[in-house]
Amino acid sequence: MCEGRLGEAPGRAPDLELLVEAVVRPLRLVAGPQQIRVGVDVVRVADVARSISTLGARYLERVFTADELAECGLPGGWAVERLAARYAAKEALIKVLEPTGAQPEWRDIAVRRRSSGACELVLSGEALRQAELAGVARLSLSMTHEGEYAAAVVVGWDTIAVVAVPDSPMLHDAPMIPVLDVRSYEERDNDGRANPRGAGTARPNAG
Amino acid sequence: MEERIRGVLAQHGRMPVDVAGISDRADLYQAGLTSHASVNVMLALEDEFEIEFPQEMLKKKTFESVSAIRQALSELGATV
Known part of the structure; x- marks a missing residue:
């Protein structure tokens, strides 16, 4: 040849x-x-309940997206432990991004429940920009709540x-x-x- | 302005120390301010001083001390 x-x-x-x-x-x-980035956060459910009580819609609408609020709404109230887990997910993602300057708005980081029941992170705006800048190509999310606490772990993989x-x-x-x-x-x-x-x-x- | 900032911190910061007793430059995170509590402080400061923190100011340094908060509020045009 x-x-x-x-x-x-x-x-x-x-x-x-x-x-x-x-x-x-x-x-x-x-x-x-391939670099793997991990972020974890834990939140007291009572702290989120107190924020809703004292700051009301100002807190809810600044931190959570409309879809997140719809997923965590109950007749006459909120599934506060779910909101706490979502807040933990947002903070865990920020730890993955390690912003050198300002962090993204919380609503740029959204937790979405898939039809399978599993949850995933959906980024937009500044969060998406920072993820791209950091080379994070894929994210995995795990959330939990038990009693007083809610927690989340986010893993980000770089592009190969x-x-x-x-x-x-x-x-x-x-x-x-x-x-x-x-x-x-x-x-x-x-x-x-x-x-x-x-x-x-x-x-x-x-x- | 510092007294109003301390009032917001005392009400919303949920810190395990007496806010009146910490210095202007003391690290609030070291003093027990959590990331979630800092969101509450930010929103309460917006209400108290009728301003809004833009995304560019959403960083830990903005809320790391009473003097840092005062500086941020001044940049946003907050008045005493």
Whole structure:
């Protein structure tokens, strides 16, 4: 497949296959280290109840979104423990973001209950901007309340960096590391179409 | 202005210390002000001084001491 040498024909662009052979083939693309950020917060349910009692709508409407209030409303009152858990989630997210300046508005951080019953964080405005700035690509949320307290944990994952490293048998022996085999890219026909063997797409290396 | 700030802190800060006894520059978080209580303090200050804290001022430093709060209120045009 790889006849001739680089630079053999003066004035011509180096053959793509030769470039692949010389430069790309010795490399493997691997997932780089991924930073995980964790934030946790605990809130006294009674403190939230007191805030509702003393500051009323000013507190509720400044801290919670309309959807959150709708999810935590009860006939004639509030499910205060749910509101407390949501406040804890907002504070936990702020700890994940580690803002160097001002923190986002609380309503830019919303807890949404999915149809499955699980809850997720939905960011907007300044919270979304700060998350993007921090490279946080995905968030997980867990909330709980028991008696006097409500708590939340938020985990944020950075985007996965893909780096090229020299190929090594050690990478083949690490099945837990998702390794993308760039050599499959060269298994294409001359028109760039993937060959019938299914090559041409980066595929996980099972080691 | 400091006395009104201390009044808000005493009513809404839920701190385990006597607010009257702490200095203007004492760290309120060290003195027991929680993040949730600071939200209450912020809202109460807005009511007391008829101002609104913009998003740019939502940072721990804004509420870290009586003098920091006074500085923030002055920047927002609050009057005694």
